[in-house]
Amino acid sequence: MERKQPVLTGITVALVGFGGSFAVVVAGLQAVGATADQAASGLIALCIAQALGMLYLAYRYRRPLTLAWSTPGAALMVTTGQVDGGWSAAVGAFVVVGGLILVTALWPWLGRTVASIPRPIAQAMLAGVLFSLCLAPVRAVVEDPLWIAPLILLWLLLFRWVPAWSAPVVFLAALVLISVEAPWGSFSGADFLPRLEPVMPEFTIGALLGLALPLYLVTMASQNVPGSAVISSYGYEVPWRASLTVTGLGTTAGAVVGGHAVNLAAITAALAASPESHQDPHQRWRAAATAGWAYLVLAGAAAALVLLVSHGRPGLVETVAGLALLSTLGASLSAAVSEESSRIPAAATFLIAASGVTVFGIGAAFWALAGGMVLWAVLARPKAAA
Structure with missing residues (x-):
């Protein structure tokens, strides 16, 4: 049984990671302009990029390095909505995010710059997005x-x-409810087959500032940095440059067919790295490898799942997404206001992000970060230094 445990854990990692935020990703891709077919294509690309990345990292480094799509990034897209240039501009923003992750791998100072953003401001922005x-x-x-x-x-x-x-x-229960009302007679066998929908990227200022930059910051601050910390807490050294290179390449390659961002897993990372995966720390990498193979299987089912979800009654999929993110919202709010000196900047950041305003074609997440940093410099830093 002990030999099978990493395999069972790896399957669990994939199922929890996929089912726990599938609805958020679909909602996010469609919010920035994707059709149901394009959202399915993006989901397939994300699954394949994660799978190949995990397989490479697991076999190369023999460590339980698990990857995930950026769930906070998907939530950000729901809040941002369509950007200047539509879906093709959103795809251009995804390409830029992949490029920024690759630059971060090559120049560590960029990663340190992201990490220097005050945690209350970053968490307040995420809370407002959620x-x-x-x-x-x-x-x-x-x-x-x-x-x-x-x-x-x-x-x-x-x-x-x-x-x-x-x-x-x-999520499975919601699929059952959707299946009860689904117009099965209008579907053909080809509708359920996985297929990729390439898009020519377009680059606009509104999409770069309103989507690409916040998506990159959220992915780094809310996924890559804590994901690395989770894995390190179990005694594993994270190959930071290699991990960012793999996720940057995966994001860039997946972007042209609709994938938004791939990163180190934060939530499911503990499943593969913990003793529950295997008592021998040197065997836990097999859980990450199994998760990679499982994601390749899930990629084949993505088109059918998106097709079903697109026929759900209003509010059903959104409910699944909201419930899945509720604990993340609570943790973000707690981190944002934990220090008295930073509560006003954090509260303002949260309100701007939650407002959903668009100014000069740039979404609320960017303005929340900009406004929060200004208030932090004026209010929080002098008090901290006093």
Whole structure:
């Protein structure tokens, strides 16, 4: 049984990672202009990029290095909405994010610059981005209580006893509900086959400042940095440059077919790196490798899942996404206001990000970060130095 444990853990990593935030990624891609087919293409690209990256890192370094798509980045896209230039400009922003991650791998000073952003400001921006998504279950249960209330109750029970499986199981329950009403007669076999939809990237100032820059910062600050910390906490040295090179290449390659960002896993990283994966730390890399193979299988099912989700009644998928992100929202809010000296800058950052405003074609996340940094320099730093 001990020999099989890394395999079972790896499958669990893939299922939890995929099912726990699938709805967020689909909602994010469609919010910035993707059609259902283009969103499916992006999801397939993300799965393949993660899979190949994990397989390379696991076999090359023999460490449980797991990858994931940027869930906070997907939530950011929901808040940002369509940028100047539409879907092709969003794809251009994804390409830029991949390039920035590669630059970070080559020049560590860029990573240090990102890490120097005050944690309360970064976490407040993330909380503001997540706010509207986490409101979705509240709005949906008021408008459609018979369908939404059972999902919320199921999530609550699962989160109480098996929190890691709460989001994936609720996602499966939502798929069952969608299947009941799905127009099966209008589907053909080809609709369920995985296919990639290449897009010629377009680069606009609004997309670069309003989407690419915040997406890069959120991915680094909320995924790569904490992901590295989680893996290191179990005694493994993270090959930082190699990890960023792999995720940067994966992001860039996947961008042209709709993938938004690939990064080190933060939440599921502990599953593969912990003793539950295997008592021998030198064998836990097999869990990451198995997760890679599992993601290749999931890539084949992505088109069918997106097709089903696109026929769900209003509020159903948004509820799944909001519930999946609720604990992340709570953690972000707690980190943002934990220090008294930074509460005003953090609160202002949160409000600007949550407002969803667009100024000069640039989304709220950028203005939240800019405004928060100004207030931090004026209010928080002098107090800290006093």
